Amino acid sequence: NLLFNEGEDVELFVKLNKMGYFYVVGYTQTPNGTLSYLLELQEGIGNSKFVKFVNADDASKWMSLGEFSVEKPFGVESLQVMASNHEVTTLPSTFYDEASGYYVISNDIKKALTTSRGLKKKKSAKDEFSEDVMSFTTMRR
Numbered sequence: 801n802l803l804f805n806e807g808e809d810v811e812l813f814v815k816l817n818k819m820g821y822f823y824v825v826g827y828t829q830t831p832n833g834t835l836s837y838l839l840e841l842q843e844g845i846g847n848s849k850f851v852k853f854v855n856a857d858d859a860s861k862w863m864s865l866g867e868f869s870v871e872k873p874f875g876v877e878s879l880q881v882m883a884s885n886h887e888v889t890t891l892p893s894t895f896y897d898e899a900s901g902y903y904v905i906s907n908d909i910k911k912a913l914t915t916s917r918g919l920k921k922k923k924s925a926k927d928e929f930s931e932d933v934m935s936f937t938t939m940r941r
């Protein structure tokens with residue numbers, strides 16, 4: 801369990817074992833409620849700001865996603881990395897919350913989980929998809 805305080809900067813890293821695409825869904829649980837959101841990974845328009853590509857040269861290497869500031873809401877946070885060897889063209893639907901600055905999927909974690917992952921019939925042996933989760937806690941100083 802990791803603990804981060806308000807205002808701290810955190811650098812996030814990911815590593816894919818082969819060439820592919822990925823995006824990150826954040827989940828926050830606080831005493832006042834829950835929140836799920838898409839993490840902005842780069843500048844862009846539409847879905848391009850949420851999806852990153854890892855080329856063959858960068859596969860199996862730790863790749864920095866940049867620094868992120870610890871901001872409210874504070875609570876127990878999980879980051880879920882969704883990766884695919886095919887271009888990611890569909891993301892969970894979001895709305896931009898002006899007050900928080902987050903691209904919110906839902907204020908209901910159960911609903912968000914049902915829209916951010918699922919099982920589909922395997923099309924071929926070459927289709928691959930994976931995910932991982934990191935959990936940590938944030939708090940006001």
